[in-house]
Amino acid sequence: MLKNTLGIILLTGLLASCGQEKAPEATYQVEIVRTSYGIPHITADDYGSLGFGEGYSGAEDHVCNIAYGIIEARGERAEYYGPGDKNLHVMSDIVIRALDIPTNAARDFAAQSAENQEWIIGYTAGYNKYIREVGRDNITSWCKGADWVQEITPEDLFSRFQVLAQTTPYMAGMIVAAAPPKAAEDSAGVKVSPQVIADNVTALNVRQMGSNGWAFGRDRTENGRGMLLGNPHYPWYGTNRFWEKHLTIPGKMNIYGVQLLGAPGVAIGFNENIGWTHTVSDSERVVFYKLDLVPGDPTSYYYDGKPRKMTSRKIMVPVKGDKGVVTLTPHTVWFSHYGPMVTLPNAPWSDKQALTIRDANRGNQNLLDQWKAMDLAKDMDAFIGAHRKWNALPWVNTMATSKDGRAVYIDDSNVGRLSPEAIALWQDRVKSDPQTKGFYEKMGLILLDGSDSRFEWQAHPEARVPGVVPFVEQPFQERSDYIFNANDSYWLTNVAAPLTGYSPLYGPVDAPRTLRTRMNAKLVSDVSSDGPAGADGKFSLPEMQQALLSNRSLSAELLVDELVAACEATPMVMVGAEKVDLTAACAVLKSYNRRLDLDSRGAVLFREWITRYNYRETKRKGALFAVPFEASDPVNTPRGLGDKGVALQKLAEAVQIMARAGLAPDVRLGDVQFAYRAGEKIALHGGNNADGIANIIDQRVYYTRAKQVRGTKVEGSKYLTDKGYPITGGTSFLLSLSYTDDGPVAQAFLTYGESGDPTSPHYTDQTKLFSKKQWRPILFTPKDIAGDVKSRVVLTGPR
Known part of the structure; x- marks a missing residue:
């Protein structure tokens, strides 16, 4: 899309270079310098002009995704694209x-401050300038000519913020499906499949997601200053x-990093003093309440013994x-006083009981304030103060480091503040009540008694959203060695110093960790002479980078040797009526390097074997592991091959699968795993959660209008398809940062590229770098x- 405005850019730049004076206050003025890989460095004198530059250059790279995110936030997807597969559009809009x-x-x-409003209005104006100048029919990306590519309002952007912050919009299936027994026909007019509801539950369960964040303090770095590894795992397609961007207001802001599309500021990044990253928290931002219904009236429920009427809204979509x-x-759509009514296959709305939910981010309006305060932080105390004051990050952990070598972890996600009495009652019911136990142990969800006021959320004077846990009660740890998170709960933030004592809504303690968390x-904790940090046990920037991209498979390290011994002892296995010879497979696994690099032979065979197991088996003693989890040794347990007969049966099935796919047992991972982008097939390293690897790449279906190769x-x-393993998400903005005596030094990948336009060179350039593990330097200083400079433009426009 950038090429469509090249003439405008050159003309504007020429005018600026000829001595154009500073624009009057009634005019936006911003300089945008693009460097290699299309990265914009945006400089302005005020927030309005900064937003103007962000909105314009963001549209150059991602007009389609930003525009589509806006129609989603307006509730207009079905208006433009029909009901959608399985009615997903119409459910979302409802x-x-x-x-x-x-x-x-x-x-x-x-309700925002004047400065925030100025920033958002400027962003909107910059985006709209691009729309007017280019026109929807001249867009070169996938939304060319779409009638929903329109100018937007500041309120549209804030709608987008609410969709990003809240969990409830992603539970649309279970909300739309909720209707009282024998309800009027219009209450059940939109059909919801059980699979959609199951997908909603999966979306709530972060245990299948992936992100890693490491922060090292002065005791674990070679130069005694802070270091950071940011590795969010996010979609490669969609909204x-x-x-990536670099934002500067001279004398006030100088921040580099990334933000989700359609939002100003930086969410993950660094300035001269502080660097930070996020992972999605294992906390319960949404809790479920079961309501005891009034006999004969399924739209009324008891609350402390007294009837209380539900409310409803009739929506026309x-x-x-x-x-x-x-x-x-x-x-x-029906509501209790907690929030919308929902239904689940194992807990339908009956004459006696119904389910409802409460979202801790309903009413969270301070997200931009917190982003800005973090971006402006001059030291770690100010950065922590931004969290204490605003308490607005909706669903993430934060890992941060500083130039003076402090490493800080905060689970600053928003959860409901339950009283100690309510927590004790819930913990008892997890043991005694089959429904509460099933919700927690099988689905990872919190179920409370909504007919009992003791389970209401409790107010705190420092909470920005009523009933939400304030900063002073959130999990927090500061260290001089390291902290990390990989989407499990706060408990094992530092292996040597586990955290306890926080609300169970922040996730379990003394409980098994995922293979990825263990890896x-x-x-991060290994200080042995041959460990990732080298002989001194202290990381340099290259050592930290190599640790993440070593692509070690913990699953293979734990299991391959015993699996090989078993198949060498029993090389012939029956699968149904077919006798399968494991000799060749056994030889391949014996020579497998236990990594997921492009040239790793045996990685595909091992993956096809371990993914024959239910993922739950990776966290307990059973068919996969012989030694149970021990809270005193959480990194090394469970371990040891479990049922050897089952293991050999599944290995034989894996051999059959590879034969059906036409793949040799020793095929290279790089010959099977690809990113399909703009007609190119780019080989990729990395793996999934069952592989037990830090560098996650995945094949999830991300809902977008852009083309994805699925196979x-x-x-x-x-996972294996006739297209191999087609990758659609995972490692996204991979940031490595080291503070030095001369300031921050950073290298990175934005794995899917800066542009969402398949015709842009910046759609695939960084994917190829990532494939080769060739880190690119981040340009932060004016000299660099x-x-x-690849292009320079000074944009102006009326306020």
């Missing part, structure tokens, strides 16, 4: 409208991608039909930027 997100966003925008005609689809723990599954395999 919930966005039922929650009244656009109206609430307008209220929240009006929830990161966009515009839906485009097969012939392009838009009609209104009615649907009724991360080994990488057809090979019979019997969980001046030495790599």
Whole structure:
């Protein structure tokens, strides 16, 4: 898309270079310098002009994704694209409208500070300038000519913020499916498949997600200053991608990093003093409440013994039909005083009981304030103070380091503040009540008694959102050696100093960790002479980078030797009526290097074997592991091969799968695992959670209008397709940062590139770097930027 405005850019730049004076206060003025890989360095004198530059250059790279995110936040996807697969569009629109997100966003925008409003209005103006100048018909990306590519309002951006912050919009299936028994026909007008509800539950369960964050303090770095490894695992397609930028207001702000599309500021990054990253927290931002219903009236429930009436909203959603005609689809959404009613297959709305939810981020309107305060922090105390004051990050852990060598962890996600009595009651019911136990142990969800006021969230004077846990009660740890997180709970933030004593809504303690958390723990805590940090046990920047991209498979390290011994002892196995010879497979595994690099032979065979097991087996004694989890040794347990007969059976099945796929047992990972981008097939290293690797790449289906290569599954395999392993997400903005006596030094990958336009060279350039493990330097100083200018523009526009 950048090439469409090249003439405008050159002309504007020429005018600026000819001595154009500073624009009057009624005019936005911003300089945008693009360096290698299309990275914009945006400089302005005030927040309005800064936002103007962010909105314009963001649209150059991602107009389609930003525009699509806006129609989602407006509740308009079905109006433009019909009901969607499994009614996903219309369900999303119903919930966005039922929650009244656009109206609430307008209220929240009006409540922002003048400076924040200036920033958002400027962003909107810059985005709209791009839309007017280029026109939807001249866009070169996948939304070319789409009628929903339109100018936007500041309130639209705030709607987008609410969708990003809240969890409830991603539970649309279970909300839309919720209707009282024998309800009127319009209450159940939109059909919801059980698979959609199951997908909603999976989306709530972070244990299948991936991100890693490491922060090292002065005791674990070679120069005694702070170091950071940021490794968020995020979609490579769609609206929830990161966009890289460098923002400067001289004398006030100098921040480099990434932000989700359609938002100003930096969410993950660094300035001269502080660097930080995030992982998605294992906390319960949404809790479920079961309601005891009044006999004969399934829309009333008891609350402390007294009847209380539910409320309802009848929503009319515009839906485009097969012939392009838009009609209104009615649907009724029900609410308790906690929030929307929901239904689950194992807990339907009956005459006696119903389910409802409460979202801790409902009413969270301070996200921009906290981003800004973090971006401006001059030292670690100020950075911590930003969290204490605003308490607005909705669903993340924060790992931070500083130039003076402090390493800090905060689970600053928003959860409900339960009283000690309520916590004790819930813990007792996890043991005694089968439904509460099933919700927690099988689905990872918190179920409370909504008919009992003792389970209401408790107020605290420092909480920005009523009933939410304030900063002073959130998990926190500061160290001079290291802290880390890989999406498990706060408990094992430092292996030598586990954290305890916080609300169970922040996740379990003394409980098994994922294989990926255990691999991360080994990488960051190992101070042996042959460990990742070298003979001195202290990391340099290259050593930290190598640790992450070593692509070690903990699963293979724990299991391959015993699996090989078993198959050497029993090389012939029956699978049904077929006798399978394991000799060749056994030889391949014996020589497997236990990594997931491009040239790793045996990685594909091992993956096809271990993914034959239920993922739950990776955290307990059973068919996969022989030695149970021990809270006193969480990094090294469970371990040891479990049932050898089952293991050999699954290995034989893996051999059959690879034969059906036409793959030799010793095929290289780089010949099977690819990113399909802009017609190119780029080989990728990395693995999934079952591989027990830090560097996660995945094949999840991300909902987007942009083209994704999916492939057809090979019979019997969980992941292998006729296109190999087609990668659609995972490692995204991979940031390595070291503070030095001369300031921050950083290198990175934005694995899917800076642009969302398949015709741009910046759509694939960094994917190729990532494939080769060739880190690129981040240009932060004026001298470094001046030495790599690819384009320069001074944009102006009326305020």
